[in-house]
Amino acid sequence: MNTRIKGTNITLTPAISAYVDKRVAKLEKLVGGDPSIMCDIDLGKTSAHHQKGDIFRAEIHIVGAGLDAYASADHEDLYAAIDEVRDDIARDLKAKKGKRLSYIRRGGARVKAMVKGLMPWGEEGWYKRRR
Numbered sequence: 001m002n003t004r005i006k007g008t009n010i011t012l013t014p015a016i017s018a019y020v021d022k023r024v025a026k027l028e029k030l031v032g033g034d035p036s037i038m039c040d041i042d043l044g045k046t047s048a049h050h051q052k053g054d055i056f057r058a059e060i061h062i063v064g065a066g067l068d069a070y071a072s073a074d075h076e077d078l079y080a081a082i083d084e085v086r087d088d089i090a091r092d093l094k095a096k097k098g099k100r101l102s103y104i105r106r107g108g109a110r111v112k113a114m115v116k117g118l119m120p121w122g123e124e125g126w127y128k129r130r131r
Helices: 014-031 078-116 126-130
Strands: 002-008 038-045 056-064 067-075
Touching: 002 014, 014 038, 014 056, 014 078, 038 078, 056 078, 067 078
Parallel strands: 002 038
Antiparallel strands: 038 056, 056 067
């Protein structure tokens, strides 16, 4: 997974970059480590004139190999915003992975039923007759 980190209205220090790399490394397990996947991370302040309130923003956009996931979070602390957005994108990636596996399993069950002769080829609603 290729990672690009961009700072908006802040300077990216080596400590911030190392923290982001450490957090994003856990996401790489969910996407499978495919080098064609791009992970764009945008960190910054929402505006330069806030004195209080949610001012730091973190965004992650993962694209490639059939994936398109996006998450953003606003928080008073930059590190807390990074953690929150990482948790949101991880939840989204896990849901998409589970849904994809469910479709694969259901498709395999239909093919098995066709091969066994329980379901005619191309007929819809075969599960209603079996009940």
